[in-house]
Amino acid sequence: MTFKKRILCIGAGYVGGPTMAVIADKCPDVRVELVDINAERIAAWNSDDLPIYEPGLDEVVKRNRGKNLFFTTETDKGITESDIIFVSVNTPTKTFGQGAGLAADLQYWEKTARQILRASTSDKIVVEKSTLPVRTAEAMDRILNSNGSGPHFEVLSNPEFLAEGTAIEDLLDPDRVLIGGMNTDTGQKALDSLEDVYAAWVPRDRIIRTNVWSSELAKLVANAFLAQRVSSINAVSALCERTSADVNEVAHAIGRDSRIGSKFLKSSVGFGGSCFKKDILNLVYICRQHGLPEVADYWEQVVRMNEYQQDRFVGRMISEMFNTVAGKRIAVFGFAFKADTGDTRESPAIRVCRHLLEERAEVCITDPKALKNARYDLGQDTPGVTYEPDPYKAAEGAHAVAIMTEWSDFKSLDYKRIHDTMAKPAFIFDGRNILDHDKLFDLGFNVYPIGKAARTHH
Numbered sequence: 001m002t003f004k005k006r007i008l009c010i011g012a013g014y015v016g017g018p019t020m021a022v023i024a025d026k027c028p029d030v031r032v033e034l035v036d037i038n039a040e041r042i043a044a045w046n047s048d049d050l051p052i053y054e055p056g057l058d059e060v061v062k063r064n065r066g067k068n069l070f071f072t073t074e075t076d077k078g079i080t081e082s083d084i085i086f087v088s089v090n091t092p093t094k095t096f097g098q099g100a101g102l103a104a105d106l107q108y109w110e111k112t113a114r115q116i117l118r119a120s121t122s123d124k125i126v127v128e129k130s131t132l133p134v135r136t137a138e139a140m141d142r143i144l145n146s147n148g149s150g151p152h153f154e155v156l157s158n159p160e161f162l163a164e165g166t167a168i169e170d171l172l173d174p175d176r177v178l179i180g181g182m183n184t185d186t187g188q189k190a191l192d193s194l195e196d197v198y199a200a201w202v203p204r205d206r207i208i209r210t211n212v213w214s215s216e217l218a219k220l221v222a223n224a225f226l227a228q229r230v231s232s233i234n235a236v237s238a239l240c241e242r243t244s245a246d247v248n249e250v251a252h253a254i255g256r257d258s259r260i261g262s263k264f265l266k267s268s269v270g271f272g273g274s275c276f277k278k279d280i281l282n283l284v285y286i287c288r289q290h291g292l293p294e295v296a297d298y299w300e301q302v303v304r305m306n307e308y309q310q311d312r313f314v315g316r317m318i319s320e321m322f323n324t325v326a327g328k329r330i331a332v333f334g335f336a337f338k339a340d341t342g343d344t345r346e347s348p349a350i351r352v353c354r355h356l357l358e359e360r361a362e363v364c365i366t367d368p369k370a371l372k373n374a375r376y377d378l379g380q381d382t383p384g385v386t387y388e389p390d391p392y393k394a395a396e397g398a399h400a401v402a403i404m405t406e407w408s409d410f411k412s413l414d415y416k417r418i419h420d421t422m423a424k425p426a427f428i429f430d431g432r433n434i435l436d437h438d439k440l441f442d443l444g445f446n447v448y449p450i451g452k453a454a455r456t457h458h
Contacts, residue, residue: 003031003068005197008082010112012036012045012071014052014167014274014343015129015160016088021060022171024069026201031068033082035075045071053342053369056168079119084194086158087112088129093278102285104278106136113143116153123152125190128216129160137180137212154190156181157212159219164273165340177207180215220279220286224299227276229264231305237267237451238312247451248433267451269404269431270309270348272337277303277346310348313402313450314355317429320448320456321400326360329423331398333391334405334432335367335374342369348431349404350377357384366394368409392418400427406434419443425457 007023009016012034024032036042044051046065050058061069072078079085089112094105109130116126126144128137137155144153157180162170177198181191195207210218233251240247247267255262271277280303287296318325337347344350349365356363357378363385365374371387378385388394391410395401395418403410411434419426428440429448437447441455448454 001068004029005084005193006031006082007033007084007086007197008078009034009086009088009129010036010075010078010116011086011088011090011130012038012041012051013088013090014054014164015162016086017045017050017052018054018057018060018162018167018171019088019129019160020086021057021064021069022168023197024064024067025060026172027197028068030197031070032064033070033072033078035072035078037073037075039073042071042073053340054167055165055340060168075115076119079116079124080121082124084125084127084197085116086127086129087116091130091278093281099285102281102288104282109136109140110143113140117144117147117150120151120153124154125193126153126155127194128155128157136216152186154181154186155212156187156190156194157215158194159215161219161222164343165338172201174202174206177202178210178215178218179207180210180212183211220283223275223279224283224302226264227271227280227306228299228302230266230268230271230276231302231309233265233267234270234309234450235305237309240267240451241453244453245451246453250451267433268309268348268406269313269352269450270306272345272347272349273343274345277306306348307351310351311355313348313429313431314352314359316448317356317400317402317427318359320446320454321427324359325356325399327362328399329362329364329397330356331391331395331401332363332365333367333394333401333403333410334370334407335365335377336370336405336407339406339408342373344370344373344377347377347404349374352402352404352431353378353385357382360384362386364388364394364398366391367405368407370405392421396421397423398426399423400429402429403431403434406432411435415440415445416443419445 007030009020016034020032020034041051089108091104091109094100137157141155159178179191179194181187191209198207237247251265254260255265280299284296284300332353335344335347335349336342353363366388375387391413426445428445431450433449437449437455440447446456
């Protein structure tokens with residue numbers, strides 16, 4: 001078959017995989033290829049056991065794989081043959097040197113840019129898909145167009161706004177698609193080419209065109225605003241517990257204010273995921289670099305409030321369980337940072353479990369999709385921690401259950417059966433406020449929600 005365009009995505013992870021699968025599904029006349037240096041990951045993409053879990057992803061991949069959707073490790077070949085190259089490599093927070101703990105680590109991004117330059121024999125459109133600091137496209141442009149007489153590269157920014165657990169739905173029916181490019185003739189033509197890809201299924205009035213700097217910054221700021229709302233309602237949850245107010249009622253009341261809105265006002269043990277913390281800290285670093293310490297301090301406090309919520313959760317467990325959890329079995333229900341994904345990056349469960357282990361608790365973790373990643377995060381042989389796919393077995397002999405992820409599976413469990421097998425008094429700490437607390441209390445549990453008065457038998 002002759003394809004109208006050939007698209008390559010470098011990086012077959014949580015962003016690149018679903019995005020390219022949907023493009024292939026909606027653009028049958030476009031050849032889409034994903035490459036990754038991780039051969040094991042590519043083998044998984046070519047199998048029936050995909051490397052990431054996302055509702056609806058299996059069906060989209062299987063429908064298009066081998067037709068116009070391909071997975072390979074042959075990066076140079078893919079670069080040479082492609083027209084549009086999406087760069088979706090990892091940009092974690094730096095752990096060394098200047099900006100350590102705040103700035104984005106761009107070493108993988110730069111290596112990819114230089115590989116694109118080496119392998120290209122014709123003009124390319126290079127699309128930033130990774131979340132990057134504002135003005136990164138300028139550096140990429142300097143690297144790619146450094147030869148002068150070689151192929152010409154046009155660099156665009158196309159940040160993702162996907163929520164794990166609904167990524168396929170978000171891609172199929174996005175609020176908006178944001179693309180940024182240079183205000184030049186070639187830059188605008190490149191924007192036209194990328195817009196035409198998305199316009200195969202996205203109404204053009206939802207495709208927003210900006211300059212490349214606005215597009216890069218919009219991603220960081222969007223995540224910062226969303227995370228700030230979570231931390232704000234979590235700050236209020238502490239006051240609700242002290243005053244017997246109900247955080248859900250407070251959130252409902254302020255959410256009806258059209259100036260505020262109702263989204264991201266669910267109090268919990270805290271936010272996680274690959275984006276919020278990393279992007280906010282990156283924003284903090286950029287603000288400090290530009291001599292704006294007050295602005296940087298404001299946004300950094302959002303991250304600190306998130307960590308405070310997790311520490312407060314553990315502190316409450318210790319104080320309510322007679323000031324010690326040493327030697328007590330704690331069943332941790334959920335390790336993914338949110339439901340409907342196996343992703344555990346920056347999950348609140350990591351910090352909570354580490355604190356519990358420091359207090360010498362015996363931690364047993366159960367999760368429908370994230371146990372493999374939990375073992376990686378905490379260690380397969382870490383003393384004091386076990387992994388159990390069956391929540392009923394995880395709770396046997398436990399002194400407490402801690403709900404860390406809002407999986408629907410946990411809502412439908414037989415909590416009478418769980419209570420019968422636990423040590424007494426039995427405690428439930430609902431870090432996601434997903435359970436029927438009155439019913440649990442009637443069963444005999446001591447119940448501790450987030451941002452609500454506790455229901456106790458003592």
